[in-house]
Amino acid sequence: MSTALVPSALPADAVELGRIQDAWGIKGWVRIQPHSADTDALFASQDWFLQPPEARFARGFSAFSGCVTVRVAELKAHADGLVARLDGVADRNTAESLKGCRISLPRSAFPETPEGEYYWVDLIGLDVVNREGVNLGVVRDLMATGPTSVLVLEYPVVEDGVEKSAERMIPFVSAYIDEVDRQARRIVADWQPDY
Template sequence: MNSPASSVFTASSLPEDAIELGRFMDAWGVKGWIKVQPHSADTQALFETTHWHLQPPEEALARGFSAFTGCVSATVAEIKHHADGVVARLEGMSDRSQSESLKGVRIYVPRSAFPAPPEGEYYWVDLLGLEVFNREGHALGVVRDLMPTGPHSVLVLEYTDTQNDKPLLAERMIPFVDAYVDQVDLKARRITVDWGLDY
């Protein structure tokens, strides 16, 4: 650890239930703040967790990166929404050169550290991989992503289209709103929706 930001970090290991929530993009201002690119429109866990686990950028983006090696942890001093994004400052960071050295760093938080969501609300990471069935019991696919579209999110499902000679992976999108979603059962890893096979 030989960068200007090295005193900010503590060597650690990535928790087994760690979820990658975003990455550092670039310096913001001159006082150690850095732009954060969240992986989801749901940023509650980033804002309510004071300790982040950090890993270097992926190999393809890590050219010249020397802020740290392996996994480290850092304390979040300040975080806020700015314009259409998020900016944060880590404890011990006070100048632009420190934040510039962290470009591309990946941010992880243990799932166990997430605050409990309000009744009827869910974290996007908990919906990934759930099987989706309609009221008639037909399998519609598996949740691959949750796409924000302004007023609500859309479930992006992946399923195998067997109507052609060659089965193909296909996508189906369902608005994640009460009008279409009957039940989310996290224990059974199942979502029931009012949605036809031909929609």
């Protein structure tokens, strides 16, 4: 294990933001594949938490086990992702040994968003109700559809006496979203269950 990879505990509010794809160049840089187009949090933090790849992608991985913290020396946008130079990673072989590592940051380290803008992670799990107070479901995911995002809700339905989950989608735009109350963990939408 590199001396720059310091064993640590993953913060309770950690959010996975990307992965190390591979080495980039010969001087120890790594190519990062962010999970979102919004990379502000990665740029705002000097310390990243790394975890090994999931088991199905970890074949041959031996750089470290558990969770480690690494200091980011440089980070730049490049092509369709990012490239980073990490302290203590000075050659291509060491950079290649980190391939597949998951990059996380504590949610508390994210930069503040402007009024009316939200990180996707803050919307997942919120209850969605319409103006009449009818429960429309819980935000399970968000989907990027070009210029807008779409809330993907999960809600229960009963089919043949068996309760199952169904999916509903609501565009996350001001025409349909009246209020996002993160404290109450609720979104109010101008939407009907039969849309």
